[in-house]
Amino acid sequence: METPNGRETGPQDVAGPALHGPLWLALIAAALIGCVIAATSLLVTNLWDDGTADRARELENLAVTLSEQTARAFQSVGLIQDDLITHVRERDIETRAQLTDAMSTEDVHSRLREKISGLPFIDAVTVIDQTGQLLNFSRYWPIPKVNVSDRDYFLALEGMKGPDIFLSEPVPNRGSGTVTIYLAKRFANSSGRFLGLVLGAMEQSYFERFYGGIRLGHDGMIALIRSDGALLARHPGSAGVPPRDSAVRARTAATVFGTGQMTQLPAGTLDEKARIAAVHPVSDLPLAVVVSDSVAALDVLMWQRATPLIVAAGLLCLTIVLVAWGLGRHLRDERAFAVTQHAMARIDMLTGLPNRLAFAERLSALLNARGGATPFALLYLDLDYFKAVNDTLGHDAGDTMLTELAERIRTMLGPDDFSARLGGDEFAVVLAGVTHEAEATEFAHRLIEGLRTPVHIGLHRIISGCSIGIVMSPRDGAGVAELLKNADLALYRAKTDGRGIARVFVEEMERLVRERREMEVDLQTAWRERQFFLLYQPIVEAESGRIAGFEALLRWRHPERGLVNPTSFIPIAEETGLILPLGAWVLTEACAAATAWPDDLFVSVNLSPIQFRGAEAFRQVRSALESSGLAPSRLEVEITESTLLHEGPMVRATLEQFSEEGITVALDDFGTGYSSLGYLRTLSIGRIKVDRSFIEQVETSPQSLAIVRAIIGLARTLGLRCTAEGVETEGQRRLLTTEGCSHLQGYLLGRPGSAEEALRRACASAA
Incomplete structure (x- = not known):
């Protein structure tokens, strides 16, 4: 049931506050629930903060330990390098030749192999001169001729002002292809001039295997990062050879090295996940160990801990609600009875919408609010073809249709809007607060589409739709009566313009309404005074050019207006119901005219959707055939696809009857x-x-x-005749004939003419 304010009523509305009890009861329950929620929020927040802090400490401790162990690995390489550098200094080597003599011996090679034999993480130690040429190499003897002057470590150390030590990013080893991290230290003579360098190579995989032995959880990650942002090693997921994108490195360096021991790493730093990370530098090297866990994993862990608290709080709140509801329940029944009685006097019993009384009260109150300055839009609805549904299917079907459409209207309204059934098939909707007619029109279009969905009543599939008139308050009226009058004028204009549309009230509508009503009166006069007549347009065979039949076309000659366009008067004839006797007359006249033609010519007659309601179409066709004596095979009835769409199963049943009688059905447009x-x-x-x-x-x-080709091919495949309408040029005729269209119709082949002209054409074609 719906109250006069447009909202559907039920126990929740008639019982007062949301807990169906007095206001104080609702306030107490709300206060208790608020306390429970506040306490739970505080506990969850503390739990979250403590859990995050604990995880951060775990990551920090692990970062310190791994940093120390990583430093020891690099220190082992550094000790070997320092030993060689000291050896060079002690021998007072000043030139490249002296360095070559001292470092290119097999004895030095053996010494290098001996030093790294107990250090499996060291891949090789290499001595390189100032030109980049290898002087000694722990992996091979004799020494291969390899030059590394293009490597970053060589370029960094060869300058006079360059650093004494350089740590490279991972690069593929030119001998083995292994991804390697190089620690380089420079040789210099007594004057500080660069003589060469000693290079220690460590496999990247050593660090990643080492880090892989640490259990950090599903999303945990350990990474070794250089101070410029280069990623040297990572687990899980090998770092491989890092990208050369300087912007990525700069962003990584700023994030990792600029925030202290704990930091937030955005997605894209180590991988595609946002992370919480502990950062610890590696002693005496431009490196840091980063131990991290994803923010998502940390959130999952925290939610697992917080969920029991939240569930318990929810159950407690539910208990409070149930208790409050139980205390207030007895008040609900008393209030429900009083509200229901008041509402029943203002409810349309068929649809459940407010009736005209309730609508007038609410509209009057809205007009009086703030001195009549409250803006709103009033929509006046009238269902299309409802009278025909009542006349052909009965009042029970009409009531079912009204109930269904009223429910659709109700579901489309906002909380401050309201609607009513004013009587018959007329409804009204008020859109509160709407100030622009464009907004009201947009809602009206949505309402039209919503009501256009078919209603199924028994075997009938009915699409009624609606037409809508719109007025804006206070612009279009100061009182209830004036607003309704102007809305009715706008509605009349909508129905005049073709139904299924919305129109906003303008002053000239009164004149247009008068003209429309004059048209309705003139139509009734035209029917009584037989002002209607038929013309016949030939339909010819494409190949032979012989006339195959004629289409009967309805025309109206008004004594003052002259010939009236069928698109102007046929919709009005359908709306007023005149189309039923008029359509029967067209069938009778056309069939009678066709009896004078040669027996192989047919007549085609258009049927209105209205004629199919209540099986009227078949009765009219049968009557026309019987009265004229025309063979059913010589009659062709034309229907549009909209007829099938709007009328549903009844049309299908009628078409089957036509087929059984031998009458051809043509699908127009x-x-x-x-x-x-x-x-x-x-x-x-x-x-x-x-x-x-x-x-x-x-x-x-x-x-x-x-x-056109597709349609002609489809007709040929299905064994159907195909007529092309509107053929007006010789080129069109030739093209359509070539494509295989069976029949043609248009001004090129013959304009519509009287029955006598049709007879002459038929006889001439047959001869």
């Missing part, structure tokens, strides 16, 4: 809808008519030609 192919598969269709919009551009538009 083929290709412009949504489901034509499905209809060809499931219904008894004998002809498809290609819409003139494709024929107009068939000579100039590759897309139109492709569509």
Whole structure:
């Protein structure tokens, strides 16, 4: 049930506050729940902070230990290098030749091999002269001719002002291909001139295996990083050969070396995960060991610890709610009865929406608020074709349809909006706070689409839709009566312009309404005074050019207006119900005219969707055939895809009856809808008519030609006749004939003419 303010009522509304009890009870319950939530939040925050601090300490302790062990590995290499450098100094070596004589001996080679034999993490020790040429190499004897003057460590140490020591980034060893980290120290003579260097090589994999022995958890990671941001080693996931992107290195260096022992590493520093990390420098080297865990893993761990507290707090809050609800329950029934009685007097019993009384009260209150300055939009709805549903399917079907559509309206409203059923098939919606007509129009379009979804009533699939008139307050009226009158005028304009649309009120609508009503009166007069007549347009065989039949076209000659366009009066005839007797007359006249033609010519008649309601179409067709004596095989009825879409199962049943009688069914405007192919598969269709919009551009538009070819090919495959409408040029005729279209229709082949002209054309074609 819905209250006059437009909201659906139930126990939760009629019982007062959310806990169905007095305000004090709701406040007490809310206060208790607030305390529980606050206490739980504090406990979880402390638990989170403590857990994070504990994990940080673990990472810091591990970083210190690993830094010391990493330093010892590099110190072992450094001791060997220092021994060789001391040896050079003690021998007072001043030139490259002296260095070559001293360092290129097999004795030095043996000495190098002996020194690293107990240090498996050292891959090799190499002595290099000032030109980059190898003088001795612990791995091979004799020494291979290799020059390393292009290596970063050589370039860094060869200058007079260069450092005495250099730590390289990982590079592939030129002999073995192993990814290696080099520690280089320079030789210098007594004047400080560069003589060469001694190079210690350590396999990157040694550090990664060493770090891999540490258990850090699923997302834990240990990395060795140089002060410029180069990644030397990492586990898990080998660092490999690091990228040369200086921006990445600079960002990494600033993050790792600029924040102290604990830091937050953003995603993209070590891997694609954000991390909490402990950083500890390696003694006497531009290095740091980084021990980290992902923020996500830390969050998971903290949530595991916090979840029991949160669940317990939730259960306690639920208990408070249940107790408060139990205490207030007895008040609910008393209030529900009073509110229900008040609401029932203002409720439309069929749809559950507020009735006209409730709507008028609410609208009046809204107009009086703040002296009538409160802005809002009023939408006046009228269901399309509802009268035809009542007339053909009965009032029970109409009631079912109203109930379904009212529910759709209700679900689309905001909390401050309200709607009502004013009577019959008329509804009203107020959009509170809407100040611009564009906003109201946009809502109206959504409402139209929502009501256009088919309603299934028994075997019938009905698409009613609606037309909407819109007024804006206070612009378009100061009182309830004036607003409703202007909304009704806007609604009338919407229905005049084609239904299923929305129109905003403008002053000139009163004049347009008068003209529309005059058209309705003139139509009734035209029917009584037989102002309607038929013209017949030939349909010819494409190959032979022989007339195969005629399409009957309805025309109206008004004594003052002259010929009235069918698109202007047929929608009004459908709305007023005049289309039913008018459609029956068209069938009767067309069938009678066709009896005078040669027996192999057919007549094609368009049927309105309204004629299919209540099986009226089949009764009218049967009556026209019986009264004229025309063979059913010579009658072709044309329906549009919209007829199938709107009328559903009843149309399908009628088409099956037509097929059993031998009457051909043509699907008009083929290709412009949504489901034509499905209809060809499931219904008894004998002809498809290609819409003139494709024929107009068939000579100039590759897309139109492709569509026409596809339709013609589809018709040929399914054994259907295919008529192209709107053929107006010789080029179109030749192209369509070549493509295999079976029949053509258009001004090029013959304009619509009277029954007498049709007879002459038919006889001439037969001769």
